[in-house]
Amino acid sequence: MNSRRPLITTLTVAFLLTAGSAFAQELRLATVPVACPHPVSVTLSAPPPSPPTPDSHDFSGTLAAAVLNSVWNQTAINKSFGHTFHFPAPDPGKECCLMTKGTLTVTVKCLQGGSKGSSTSANDWVELILNGAAVPGQAQQPFANGCSTGQTTTLTFNAIPASILSTGRVSVYIEDDTAMLSAKLTLEGCCLK
Numbered sequence: 001m002n003s004r005r006p007l008i009t010t011l012t013v014a015f016l017l018t019a020g021s022a023f024a025q026e027l028r029l030a031t032v033p034v035a036c037p038h039p040v041s042v043t044l045s046a047p048p049p050s051p052p053t054p055d056s057h058d059f060s061g062t063l064a065a066a067v068l069n070s071v072w073n074q075t076a077i078n079k080s081f082g083h084t085f086h087f088p089a090p091d092p093g094k095e096c097c098l099m100t101k102g103t104l105t106v107t108v109k110c111l112q113g114g115s116k117g118s119s120t121s122a123n124d125w126v127e128l129i130l131n132g133a134a135v136p137g138q139a140q141q142p143f144a145n146g147c148s149t150g151q152t153t154t155l156t157f158n159a160i161p162a163s164i165l166s167t168g169r170v171s172v173y174i175e176d177d178t179a180m181l182s183a184k185l186t187l188e189g190c191c192l193k
Helices: 004-024 061-066
Strands: 038-046 081-086 097-110 126-130 133-140 152-157 169-174 178-191
Touching: 038 081, 081 178, 097 126, 097 169, 133 152, 169 178
Parallel strands: none
Antiparallel strands: 038 178, 081 169, 097 152, 097 178, 126 133, 126 169
């Protein structure tokens, strides 16, 4: 009888484990993506006729002081740049709108030529800013390999995070030896009504 007890115990444990795992399975329903009932798109371009408009929510403290006198196509070195694009709900006749995709394209110019690693335009960064801080993963160094004074390049931020899009604003900051020539923000979104 002693030889049957381990067999019965093993079978009982196996049954309980099988039954328990069957109950532990989660219910998964197949979902089919639903198309947006009212897709919208918005394109904002700068420079407008007015000067840059750094928003105080994103540019505060020392960052606000750094971009206080921002100008498009700056010609002097040691002058940082800040600008904020504001976008309202895409269409006043629509309701429940949400921007789902954003792309920012900027064209910048090297104001102080220099080799890679030098304290010239070569060490400047272009960053997206949210609430006074650089957004992780949203920074690019346009002249990392060095540049000649007057050289231009275009950078694209393809995947602006939803955390930024939900604020209704996108802020860009450029360090002090690089000029902002132009910027274009392209947004795509969805309205339910």
